[in-house]
Amino acid sequence: MRWKTIRQFLWGEVPSSKLEQRLLLKLDWFILSYCCFMYFTNYLDRANVNNAYVSGMKQELNMQGNDFNKINTIFTCGYIVGMIPNNLMLQVVPPRLWFPSMQIVWGVLTFCSSTVHNVQQLYAIRFFQGISEASTFVGTHYILGSWYKSGELGKRSGIFTSSGLAGTLFSGVLQAAVYQHLEGVGGRSGWRWLFIIDGVITLPIALYGFLVFPDVPSTTKAFYLSEEERALSQDRLDSDVVHHSLSWDLAKRVLSRWRWYGCSLLFAISGETESFGSNNLMGQWLSAIGGYTVEQVDYYPSGVTAFGIASTLVCATWTDYTRARWPVLVYMCFCCTVAAICILVWSSPTGLKFFAYYFAGASYAGQATTFAWANQICADDYQERAIVLASMNMWNNAVNAWWPLLFYPATDAPRFKRGMIAMICTCTATLGVTWLVWYLERREQRLAKRKAMKHETREDSPNPVEIDKPLKDE
Template sequence: MSKPGPDESQESVKSSKSAKSVEAEGSGLLFNKSYLLFKIDLFVLSFVCLQYWINYVDRVGFINAYISGMQEALHLKDDDLNVTNTCFTVGYIIGMLPNNLLLLVLPPRIWLSFCTLSWGLLTLGMSQVHTFGGCCAIRFFQALFESCTFSGTHLILGSWYKESELPIRSAIFTSSGLVGSMFSGFMQVKIYNDLNGRYGMSGWRWLFVIDFCITCPIALYGLLFFPGVPEKTTNGKNWLSMKRVIFTDQELQYARRRLPARDESLRLDWSVVPRVFKKWHWYLFSFVWVLGGENLSFASNSTFALWLHNQGYSLSHRNNYPSGIFAVGVLSTLLAAIYLSKYRKARHWHVAIFIAIAMCIVAIMIRTNPLSPSIMFTAQYLGGIGYAGQAVFFAWANVVCHEDLQERAIVLASMNMFSGAVNAWWSLVFFSASTAPHFEKGCYALLSTAIASGIVSIFIRKFQIGDYGRQEQLAYVDANDIIEDYDDDNDGEEGERTHRSTTV
């Protein structure tokens, strides 16, 4: 028997490649699917997580500074904290939609890095503030730049990851912000103990200086290493970028092709208005996150820190004990993501109902006996479950709106924008610092939003099923189709793959 020739041997090797390897058409270059996903996680997920982490370190740092001497130094009254938070919320609302739309026309790595550096400089400015008006002004402009992070990142994650990959990545992203909240509290205690009075500057002022020193390297890292979206590197938008070193054009093409197909004829013009308003997506997702955002009001308005301050707990306890809420938030967010990723029959609305029930229990416990430390600690920590809604609802919107990039950008921004718009006055009415330690109005408000969020989630699922019934679902376009008829990423659904050659 004769030995196979070089060409035959090459074909034999190629045919033995598993579904994890892909041959780029016309290039002869082999790359590994798992390694590509690893690189996406390493450079996409790492930057957005670092950015969101320092975003929350800076944001929660203001609360920690307030209860660590700022209130007394600047002669702030109780409700001044809520007013400054409202100024922040107004800036956040104003910046939300423009930031998401700018990400469609400007390189995301440049815009997100610029915004990160900008709010870092404003954080440094907070270390020199001496008046209540100065606090309000800086917080407003901080929010304008910080509003690029949350919904903008979910837009970018939806451009890189499949539906099956999104829950875990969204959970890791949102958890990074919660870790930042925990870190800020611990850091404030350490700074106060070690730096208070150093060079004539109070410990709470040193917190803002150190926050700035951490923020700048993250902005630089994003400018150099964050790849933005999976577009080709052969254009003038990639100056100072390592994108062309990290990814080949074939890898970026595959990164686009492996996602669900979307209508590439749709553009960011006035046609987006009727496209958005004629569908239910914008209305119900915006509404459900208004409710979901207010389910977090006990945590987001620092009611536990206020309660601890009211009850005479020490400064270290006021900074450290609330970290338990964020720890529960991280755990519940990751567990929700694992449930959605690993269980075939799992649905987003299942998690939404669970969160609604947990928030009802929190409201009832606090209303029943707010002066009991055991009840307040248990209820506040249990309330951390509400943070799982951040990853769940935004990942859900990413999936439902995947066909229209511009609609998806507007829906994701609107969810956060309307939630912030309601929270701007909601916190003043129901969770003002003067209502501590009973928070009676806040308990009734939380009970209402929890029940309503569960009901709206059921309606969203009903309309989502209706969409599935009216149109054929678009299959993932996988470059492995070039080689094999079966892709092990499809969880054993043999025979149902639709072969395509269209580039997404």
Template sequence: MDFGWGTEDNDPASHPGSPHRPRKLFSRADHFIITRDGPTGRRRMEVFSKQGYTVLKFSGPATAGFLSNSFQSVWTLDDINKPTTTFHETDGMGSVTLTRLHEYFVTAGYHRPGERKLVQKLDFFILSFCCLSYFLAYLDRSNLSNAYVSGMKEDLNFQGDQLNQINTCFTIGYVIGQIPSNLSLHYIKPRYFFPSMMIIWAGLTMVTAATHSPTSIMVIRFFLGIAESTTFVGSHYILGSWYTERELGKRSGIFTASGLAGTMIGGFIQSGIHSGMDGLNGLQGWRWLFIIDGIITLPVAIYGLLLFPDTPATTTAFYLSLTEREMALSRVSLLEQPQTSESDAITTASNLEPKLNSNPEATVAPQKHQKTFTLSFAKRVLCSQEWWGFVILWIIAGETESFSSNALLALYMKASSPVSDAGESDPKPRYTISQLNNYPSGVAAVGIASTLFWATLTDLLGGKRYLVGYFIAITGVITSAMILSVSQGMVSGPGGDLFGPKERAVVFGAYYWAGAVYACQATFFAWANDVMRDPKYYDPVFRSVVLAGMNMGSNAVNAWWSIVFYGASMAPWFTRGMYAMIATSIALGIWTAGLSYVTTRTARERKKERDNTLEACCVANGISKAREGKDKRAEDG
């Protein structure tokens, strides 16, 4: 069930007998909602516009009369939803009301029969698989650091920054695979491609347990990076294909949080394995960690192969009825719907493109679905503001995660000076193996809370994802300054240890707080999905390439960034990295402001273009414009 939306001006010029009916313009809309013009009416229109409904302006009290012949029903807003007639505007943050809170958390904005059930199915089958796969991917990545502090460093005789070099090899493979992997989703069904990559990385993870040198791990991690390259951006592409703007932030947040859960739980898993399996069958505990990690990945791959629903346009999932598949397409403005001619275009309430044979000049040709990666397509992507805007955004934002992604807290603890008890000549490590694995898990826990909070809040605020950029900029500057202030007041000694528990508490607090920057993963990729949602200007391949480019650019920079600023040999203070974090945080705040301005301006221009086109279509169909110079009403009752 689709809805149109319009306003009524009480202009007596129109009459019920008008032969012009808007049948072609709203050929797929079932119901039409009308509100009167005026301040309150315009506020209502604004709210519905943000929810994805097309807003049109009609004139005449008889509007409902001739519209009723074209739709199943015509209602006024007051008749169908009394609570939404009251709006309370606030400065800066937009309009946030009890009604909106109720709709977001209770009704979830589902007005179409069967829509809630559809979304519940999508959450169960899509979100569960994406979250499990990302959880396992991050579990693998974090387990390298956990193994390093749990005996692998000594067993394999790591020297200098070899840990960072291994991470760089992984990153190089990860970068190389970004765009090819995301493009593969348009040639190979996701339910085949995702599980295949998971099986490959499960095998490579288990092989890591048999290595005897850092060099061998470098080779394995390179190919592991290629296998895992589609997990993050590929899942964001799939989420953007199925979920609407008001749903996407929260789902992206849950997806990202699942990866952070892998980081957090990885420490506890390694701690348990080290205490319970170290030496079992002659294998060290850190080797068992990689074996178990690989084994638990395989059942999830099989689950995806059997039940993942692909995309709305290609799904053959047995648990989705034909009606649900059609609804899934209409919900996301046909992001996945191939359109090769005007006759193939489908008009919905959120994408009402006119099909007027009587007025060819008013017809807007639909965007064709890009099927191949050609030179002209590559040029179109590279010359777009979306590519440069979001790729650079994520390059900067990705480096604000450096404290957490490079496990600086664990390295700080590992490099801390040993503790000598009275009468002992051989000092003990300050932190035990369990503490080295468990304490850094708090960083991921903060990241999960921050991610879910900001993802939900930006959904509630109508997609204001840019707010997260400002929060992260402030967080990066303050946490870096906290660590710098402590490091410059330290007492010289073995390992450059702090001289008291208060100073150590400041460092721990700074690293835990820095975990909050993980919120940018969900919100910034949801932001990109939101901007590239309109099928008139973007096709699915364009969107998938930009999403892949974001992660590719960030990881390409991170491949050398972590070595230059956060090498393991720089522990425990990473002074150079602290200053780099301050610089990137400031840059992120500036770039976020600029990108927000550009995307808002572009959206405004396109809305104006769409409104002009729709107005021309209304005129062509006999729906007159409101009279110029009509007295403005103060209130509409």
């Protein structure tokens, strides 16, 4: 009994049969392996721009003022444009073809990044990379929600999210190694070699996706799944799922419920707590105050990501066991608020600022939990779930397109005073929206339960037509 409890805590809901256990092992191996490798290269590409900026790209491309922030903003605009179309394409084109194809596109564009001669060329490349990379994050969360139960979903979402963070972590280490050993080789700067190596890593993983990705349960033809396992993959999730054809009724269905509004608002706000890491504030701080080598500026911010990975995995494991998602967002807001206060008080010692930036890595824990929560809320409608997941990331990136320019411009380094105040306000707003989503989900569950009880009462009645008629006098 104790072993079963431990296993359930560590890996989610225990399979009910050996067949289901074998199915889960195969899904974990083939789905998670490809999705994690894909997201690893996705975040490796994003983080490499940050690391290239503080490793010579700024000087070589003669970047001025907020050019760095503009690169990220233009990428975000492309990401927003590609978000919903990419997720809807998964309803039309098999995911085993769509995911790797988009990965090849951004891999080729990454190679192109190594050849730019001015920042304007990088702007154009980053816009189209944003469109292609928009397929990965919400698309994978849609796929995970199609294969896994709610009690299995948090941990898998956490592992997937952590793979992207691992890409960020590896990028700093990779850039430092490239700067040490490839700077000037073949007449190329170290930061240019970084993009080349990133592209080389990306393309073989896309080929792996073409070979092993299983699509969704209703259409899978994966060679490693038996007919019995394919049937089980549908039966264990599909009992209450409503299937609709793709039509304009989808917009009416989505916009008439609270789910799209609540979940979109939640991640639009809570996603901005990741600003510490996504804008490499620690790297900019170290570079601005001086006294650190290029290798140290690349290495030291890796601690933010490392703490983010640890927080994500622990929190995802805990939410699958308890089935409660909201406490993770409370934990995340607490950590980011403490970190912002420590940095805001500029007279605080350097060691405390290091601690604050690392502690803020907890913000990444909310990402996996929020999307697992949305998958859980929208589990009864595949198309609504695809739209809600895409919209969550779309609205977060719509905010993120201007948020760093306003609150975290490169010209504010090293203090980022406006940014720290904005972080405290963001955490406060996140707590309010978290309560709202929790309340609306509970209310929907209560109404569904009452409706089901009324339906059962009518079915159990010996004469449903007469049940409400008054008795006649004898």
